[in-house]
Every structure is written in C-alpha cells, then in structure tokens.
Amino acid sequence: MSLKSLFHKxxxxxxxxxxxxxxxxxxxxxxxxxxxxxVSRNANLxxxxxxxxxxxxxxxxxxxxxxxxxxxxxxLPGLVxxxxxxxxxxxxxxxxxxxxxxxxxxxxxxxxxxxxxxxERIENLEEINEExxxxxxxxxxxxxxNIISKQKNKxxxxxxxxxxxxxxxxxxxxxxFLISEAQRVLGKNRGFLNITPIKN
Numbered sequence: 001m002s003l004k005s006l007f008h009k010x011x012x013x014x015x016x017x018x019x020x021x022x023x024x025x026x027x028x029x030x031x032x033x034x035x036x037x038x039v040s041r042n043a044n045l046x047x048x049x050x051x052x053x054x055x056x057x058x059x060x061x062x063x064x065x066x067x068x069x070x071x072x073x074x075x076l077p078g079l080v081x082x083x084x085x086x087x088x089x090x091x092x093x094x095x096x097x098x099x100x101x102x103x104x105x106x107x108x109x110x111x112x113x114x115x116x117x118x119x120e121r122i123e124n125l126e127e128i129n130e131e132x133x134x135x136x137x138x139x140x141x142x143x144x145x146n147i148i149s150k151q152k153n154k155x156x157x158x159x160x161x162x163x164x165x166x167x168x169x170x171x172x173x174x175x176x177f178l179i180s181e182a183q184r185v186l187g188k189n190r191g192f193l194n195i196t197p198i199k200n
Contacts, residue, residue, distance in 0.1 A: 001046060006053040009185045021083045021110050022052055028106050029074050036098045038074035050182075054161070054190055055080035055136065057182040061159060061192060064131035065089060070122050071138035073099055075106060077161065078134065082115045091116045091130060128153045136161040141193060145170045158195035165191065172198050 003022050007014040014022075026048045029038055039051065055077030062081065065088055069078030072092035082090045092115060094100055103117045122128075122144075128151050135144070141160055148156060149172070160166075165177040173195055180190040 001049065003049050003052060006049060006185060007056065010053070010057060010181045012056060012059075012181075018084055022080070025075070025079060025083065025106060025110060026052060028102075028109065032102045032105075033074075036102055038099060038102060039076075050186055051076055052080050054180070054182045054186070056084060057180045057190070058134065058159065058161065058192065059084055060181075061178070061194070062088070062132070062134070064157070066130045066132075067091070068093060068128060068130040068133045070133055070135040070144070071095075072103060072117075073136075075103055077136050079103070079106060079110075079112070079115070081134070082112045083110060086112075086114050089114055089116075091118055093118050093120055093122060093125075095119060095121045123147055125151070127151060128156060130156070132157045132159065134159050134161075141166055141168060141175070141195070142170060145173055145195070149173075155197060157197070158193075160193040160195065162191055162193050163189045166193050174198050 004019055026045060029048050033039055058077050067088055067090045069090060069092045072078045072094040078090050078092045081088060092103055094103060100117060100119045107115050107117060168175060176194045178192045178194055180192060182190040
C-alpha cells in the first residue's frame with residue numbers, strides 16, 4: 001500500500017512535499033539496505049512504507065519539542081518524525097558506523113536541518129538534555145529504565161514502540177500501553193509503551 005493511502009486511512013495529514021520526502025527516504029532505505037543491513041533483507045517498498053507509517057502514528061503522542069531517538073538504525077522513528085514535523089529538534093543516537101553513514105547521507109539528501117546525528121550508546125551518555133526519548137525495537141524496557149534511572153534528568157519521558165502490551169512495573173516510573181492507530185490500519189499488533197516519571 002502507498003504512503004498516501006496509509007496516511008489517508010489514518011486521517012493523518014500529508015502534504016505533497018512531505019510525501020515526496022518520505023518516498024525518497026523509503027527508496028534510500030531500499031538502496032542502502034542491500035549493503036548496510038538497515039532493515040530486514042526481505043524488506044520491499046510496501047514493507048518500508050508500513051515501517052514509515054507505523055512511526056508516523058507516533059506524532060499525535062509527541063507534545064515535546066526536543067527528542068532523542070535511541071538506537072535510530074535506519075532512522076525509524078527519528079527521521080520520520082524529523083520529516084513530518086520540522087518544528088521538533090531531534091537527536092539520532094546510533095552506535096553502528098554503517099548506519100551512521102546512512103543517517104548522515106539521508107539527512108543531507110532530505111535537507112533535514114532539525115536533526116543531529118550522534119554516534120554513541122545511551123549507556124555512555126553522562127546526561128540527557130532532551131525532554132523525551134523515542135525508540136523502536138532497541139532493548140527491553142527494564143534495561144532502558146535501568147540506564148535512564150542513573151541519569152540526572154528526572155523529568156524525562158519515554159515512548160517505546162512495541163508490538164504487544166508490556167506488563168511490567170519499575171520503581172518511580174509509570175508504564176502505560178497505548179494502542180497505535182497503525183494497528184487498525186495495518187491489521188497488525190502495534191502500540192506504544194508510554195513511560196513517565198512518578199512525581200514524589
């Protein structure tokens with residue numbers, strides 16, 4: 001299914017310019033995936049469009065302006081958010097040099113001035129200054145919270161893209177599963193784990 005059709009089914013706005021950028025981004029992933037293993041080797045354009053749409057469904061849940069995409073990989077969801085909302089400032093955190101090369105190329109090709117690419121692991125960050133972390137299929141929620149809980153930023157929020165409801169508890173954090181609009185449109189399990197600090 002085309003990006004235009006997917007966005008239409010979800011009642012998400014998509015200008016022609018944004019559609020063209022997302023289409024170019026999808027083609028870049030396919031081209032680079034042959035040598036960089038950005039996504040599944042079997043991924044085709046329809047699969048990539050679904051990945052992009054899945055990430056786009058995150059936007060209604062993002063009120064914050066400064067975002068950190070942890071383990072950005074092919075730029076999912078960071079580059080998708082960057083394309084669709086140029087008022088947000090997004091840092092893409094990715095430790096793999098081959099994927100960093102792709103992200104840098106895509107950023108330049110798509111002229112994304114609201115994006116910073118950073119080669120590092122979240123475990124090695126001394127401080128997180130962004131308002132919210134977004135991440136997709138990177139690590140177990142408890143592992144991420146173990147790392148985050150050591151940071152100085154106590155107001156940090158997290159949205160993890162997940163396919164199934166996750167029922168865990170963690171001290172000083174509230175975890176709530178939200179069903180994504182992508183689940184209705186794609187007919188596949190899709191959702192977000194919304195994680196917020198509990199105010200003491």
